[in-house]
Amino acid sequence: MSLSALQTAFETYLTDGALPSNELLEQVRGCTALSALEGLRIYHNAYRSRLLAVLREDFPALQQWLGEESFEQLALAYFTAWPPRHFSIRWLGEKLPEFIGSYIAEPQLSPIRELAELEWTFTLAFDAQDVEALSLQAISEFSAEDWVSFRVSLTPSARWLRLQYNTLALWKAAKSGDLLPVATQPAGNRDCLVWRHNLVCQYRSLEPEEASALRFFVEGGSFAELCESLSAIHGEQAPLQAATWLKLWVNEGLLKLRATIHE
Amino acid sequence: MSKHKTLGFGLGLRSEYYQQILEQRPAVDWFEIISENYLVSGGKALYFLDAIGEQYPLVMHGVSLSIGGSHNLDMGYLRQLKQLADRIQPQWVSDHLCWSRGNAHQLHDLLPLPFTQESLLHVAARVRLVQDVLERPIVLENVSSYVQWKTSSMSESQFLSELSFLTGCELLLDVNNVYVSARNQDFDPWQFILELPHERIRQIHLAGHSDYGQYLIDTHDQPIADPVWALYSKTLSYLGPTSTLIERDDHFPPFEDLLSELEHARAIANGVISRATL
Numbered sequence: 093m094s095l096s097a098l099q100t101a102f103e104t105y106l107t108d109g110a111l112p113s114n115e116l117l118e119q120v121r122g123c124t125a126l127s128a129l130e131g132l133r134i135y136h137n138a139y140r141s142r143l144l145a146v147l148r149e150d151f152p153a154l155q156q157w158l159g160e161e162s163f164e165q166l167a168l169a170y171f172t173a174w175p176p177r178h179f180s181i182r183w184l185g186e187k188l189p190e191f192i193g194s195y196i197a198e199p200q201l202s203p204i205r206e207l208a209e210l211e212w213t214f215t216l217a218f219d220a221q222d223v224e225a226l227s228l229q230a231i232s233e234f235s236a237e238d239w240v241s242f243r244v245s246l247t248p249s250a251r252w253l254r255l256q257y258n259t260l261a262l263w264k265a266a267k268s269g270d271l272l273p274v275a276t277q278p279a280g281n282r283d284c285l286v287w288r289h290n291l292v293c294q295y296r297s298l299e300p301e302e303a304s305a306l307r308f309f310v311e312g313g314s315f316a317e318l319c320e321s322l323s324a325i326h327g328e329q330a331p332l333q334a335a336t337w338l339k340l341w342v343n344e345g346l347l348k349l350r351a352t353i354h355e
Numbered sequence: 356m357s358k359h360k361t362l363g364f365g366l367g368l369r370s371e372y373y374q375q376i377l378e379q380r381p382a383v384d385w386f387e388i389i390s391e392n393y394l395v396s397g398g399k400a401l402y403f404l405d406a407i408g409e410q411y412p413l414v415m416h417g418v419s420l421s422i423g424g425s426h427n428l429d430m431g432y433l434r435q436l437k438q439l440a441d442r443i444q445p446q447w448v449s450d451h452l453c454w455s456r457g458n459a460h461q462l463h464d465l466l467p468l469p470f471t472q473e474s475l476l477h478v479a480a481r482v483r484l485v486q487d488v489l490e491r492p493i494v495l496e497n498v499s500s501y502v503q504w505k506t507s508s509m510s511e512s513q514f515l516s517e518l519s520f521l522t523g524c525e526l527l528l529d530v531n532n533v534y535v536s537a538r539n540q541d542f543d544p545w546q547f548i549l550e551l552p553h554e555r556i557r558q559i560h561l562a563g564h565s566d567y568g569q570y571l572i573d574t575h576d577q578p579i580a581d582p583v584w585a586l587y588s589k590t591l592s593y594l595g596p597t598s599t600l601i602e603r604d605d606h607f608p609p610f611e612d613l614l615s616e617l618e619h620a621r622a623i624a625n626g627v628i629s630r631a632t633l
Contacts, residue, residue, distance in 0.1 A: 093506065095473055096425035102466065103457030119469075120502045125539050125570040131502035134572065135464060142463055175460040179419040179432045180391045222397030248396070291399045 093119055105132065106139045107175055143171055143184060150185045151211045153266030157204060169195055182219075185212055203257040203275035210259050213251045213286045217293050220249035225289070225345040231338075239315060244347040246310050250287035260284060260297060289345030301325070305337055310347070359525075359557050362412055362446060362598040364617050364624075371607045373403040380410065381614055385446070387600050390417040393443075394435045404443065413445050414558070414600075416527075419461070420450035420485065422495065423468040423478050426458060433488045440489060447557055449494035449527045452478070452515060469504035470514040475521070482522040494557045496527035497547075499535040499564075499573035510542070512550035519555045526551060528597075529560035530587045531579065535571045544586055553594050561587060561620065562602040576605035579616060584623065591627045599624070 093101070093115070101116040112132050120128035147167045148155055155163040173194075174187045189208040196204055225247055234242065246252070258276050265272050283303035286295045298306065309318050315334065322330035341347050363384030368376075370392075375381070386407060393404050407413075419432060440448055453465040468474050485493050495518070497511055509517070515526055528551065537544035561584075563577030579601070591597065599620050603613060 095423075095469065095471070095477060098469060098504070098506075099425050099454060099457055099466075103460060103462065106462055106464075107457075107460055119504055119506065121505045123503070123539070123541050125541060126501055128502065130570075131539070134501040135466065138464055139462060176463060177459075177461060179429055179456075179461060180394060181461075181463050182391070182395070219395035219398035219400060222401070249398075288398060291402055 102132075102135075106136055108172070109136075112136075140168065140171070142181070143167070143176065146181050146184050147188070150215050151188065151208060153211055153263045153272075154204065154208050156266045157207060157262070157272055166192070166195060182215075185215070188212065203259065203262075203277075206255060206257050206259045207262055210253060210255070210263055210284075210286070213253060214293050214295075216251060217249045217286050217288045220247075220288060223247055223348050226342050226347040226349050228339065228342055230349075231342065241314075243312055243314065243350050244310055245350045246346060247287060247348050250285055250346060252307075253284045253286065255282045255284050255297075260295070285346070287344075287346060294344065302337060305334070306341065306346075309338075309341075359598070361596040362414075362558075364621050365412075365414070365598070365600040366613055366617060367416075367600065367602045367604070368404075368407065368413075369603065369607065370400065370403070372610050372613075373399075373407070375610050376407055377403070377410075381610065383411065383614070383617065385412040385414060385598070385600075387414040387416050387602075388443075390415045390436060390439060390448070391419055393439055394432075408443050413443050415440060415443070415445040415448045416496075417448070417450040418463075418465065419455060420493075421454050421456040422450060422452065422481050422485065422493075423454035423466075423474060424456045425454075425477070426456055428481055428484060429456075430488075433485065437489055440491075447494050447525070448489055448491060449496060449558065451498050452495045452511070452518070453498045465498040467498065467500040467502060467504070468514075470507040470509045470511055472508065475514060475517055479518055479521040482518065482524050486522065486524070492523055492525050494525040494527045496529050496560065497532050497536075498529070499532040499539075499571075501539055501570070501572075503540050510547065510550060511536070512547045516550060516552050519552055524555075525557040526555045527558045527560060528556050528590070529562070530590055531560065531562045531564055531583050532573060534580075534583050534586055535564050535573045539570050545589065548586075548590055548593065556594060556597060558598045558600060559587070559590065559594075560600055560602055561616075562604075574605065575602050578608075578612075579619075584619070587620070588623045588627055591624055592630070596624060596628060 098119060101113055105112040105116055117128050120131060122128040144164060144167050158166060170188055170191045173191055176184050189205050189212055192205045192208055226244060256277055258278060262272050283298040305318060308321055319331045319334045322333050326333045365385035365387055366383050368386040368388045393400055451465045454468060455462055455464060455466060482493060497515060518524060519526060533544045533547050561579050562575045563579050565572045565574040565577060601613060601616050
């Protein structure tokens with residue numbers, strides 16, 4: 093059997109087969125300690141155990157929701173549907189939230205998928221690109237022209253989620269080792285940000301008004317335009333509200349400069 | 356004797372110990388990283404890698420090269436590996452003599468090759484390509500194995516010896532892997548080591564395994580077993596001082612326990628070298 097044929101037969105056994113093909117078995121020289129089948133089975137078991145361990149680490153809340161046995165069934169079905177393709181096992185769970193859509197039925201589907209999306213978002217924030225976040229020190233040195241021209245975006249680690257369920261409460265309970273609350277659907281979607289600041293992943297939900305202001309600002313609005321957009325509600329206090337939020341977002345490490353500041 | 360200058364006694368760099376290493380500056384001569392853990396855009400891993408790399412020599416040890424795979428080499432992976440090497444300037448870059456990717460899937464395991472002329476020529480061509488991209492010799496490690504292929508026409512050590520001759524690659528001798536494979540497949544571990552071209556051995560690995568009575572599994576989650584220490588001692592008496600690294604990948608003990616194992620390796624090496632100079 094050629095090298096290529098041997099590897100194909102072994103790969104098929106690892107990823108699909110409950111039993112190795114006769115062609116593969118015939119290639120193995122059994123020995124006293126391990127028969128051909130026992131030796132192959134060690135690799136077969138190791139493949140699943142290794143992948144399962146990574147998914148358990150990346151989706152602990154999902155596992156708590158489903159229970160170990162159901163989580164394992166989901167994982168094994170997922171490995172068959174989406175076998176790992178990336179050289180780094182870190183990307184193993186990338187398609188799990190999407191796969192859940194075809195594996196679980198409503199009414200469980202939507203809240204479970206949302207929880208999986210939240211957990212995967214944390215893994216993305218954890219090792220996203222490093223950038224220098226906009227600092228209060230930098231703002232304090234802005235000239236009058238800088239205040240007119242500066243534009244911001246979210247830092248690359250930031251992910252914006254629109255949650256339909258009490259997913260953050262579910263995730264927090266799992267993280268604390270508490271029993272998960274029942275999934276509920278509060279009125280209206282909830283904006284939630286996940287990002288990394290000073291090497292640590294952060295998250296928080298936003299009230300609709302703050303979410304709207306932040307979205308406007310990071311999509312290219314100037315600070316003056318932000319103040320103007322807030323004036324309908326806040327009147328003369330609009331600049332104060334805009335400054336309060338700006339200070340909060342900067343302190344949280346959420347923003348990076350994207351427009352040239354005058355030297 | 357190994358022709359290489361020894362780095363001394365090192366540990367695998369694992370995130371569980373990042374903070375302690377930076378705060379306590381432990382007496383470890385060097386650290387070895389799992390390369391794939393640092394092929395990321397940013398965050399904690401790269402931060403600690405840079406900080407620890409300022410204080411200790413580093414070596415890159417990969418698990419995804421799949422040098423023996425019959426698929427095309429992943430050039431994107433190789434380019435990222437080169438970028439990481441340019442960033443941290445490792446003492447050397449290593450991976451395993453195995454295959455870890457099939458035609459369609461990453462199998463995330465170190466799978467055994469048939470040791471045939473076909474495999475040798477195939478792997479040699481890939482080693483040359485990898486060395487061209489990385490602009491340095493690759494260091495290849497013998498893996499633990501649980502099957503041997505009937506088509507093999509040479510031993511793993513003979514294969515490594517031929518490969519090194521054909522390509523100039525260097526060798527990472529994992530003493531625990533030799534012991535595990537020898538027990539599982541009933542060969543003489545010392546004969547294996549004698550068959551290697553000792554002047555090409557750049558580094559030694561030590562690790563723990565799990566003993567299931569009839570067979571062993573290379574788990575890296577236990578202290579190093581006594582027979583492995585004994586084989587290490589005999590190996591050093593043959594090789595002379597050789598850069599030695601202890602790997603631990605699960606059931607992480609207090610860092611002090613790993614430092615004690617490292618001291619034990621030092622003591623063995625000192626004893627062997629003292630005897631040799633008497």
